[in-house]
Amino acid sequence: MDCSSSGQIEHWTLDDAKSAIQIETCGDCTTYIKTFRLDYDPELEAVADDLGSLSLDAAIETEGFKRVGLNPFSFPV
């Protein structure tokens, strides 16, 4: 995220919590970032799956969030 706030972070997925495509929204600055969890799906292709999940983007943007970036190869820390 582009701010240091962590109090308003929410996680969104297409289907369940183990979905390889995750969106993190920040309620403070109303932005979101899309993350691909290669640990959930090693076969994930960032560009193709980004396009395939645009309906999720649309849903998030309906909530008033603006996309700030793509983090195609994210692993848990």
Ligand SMILES: [Zn+2]
């Ligand atoms: Zn923020």
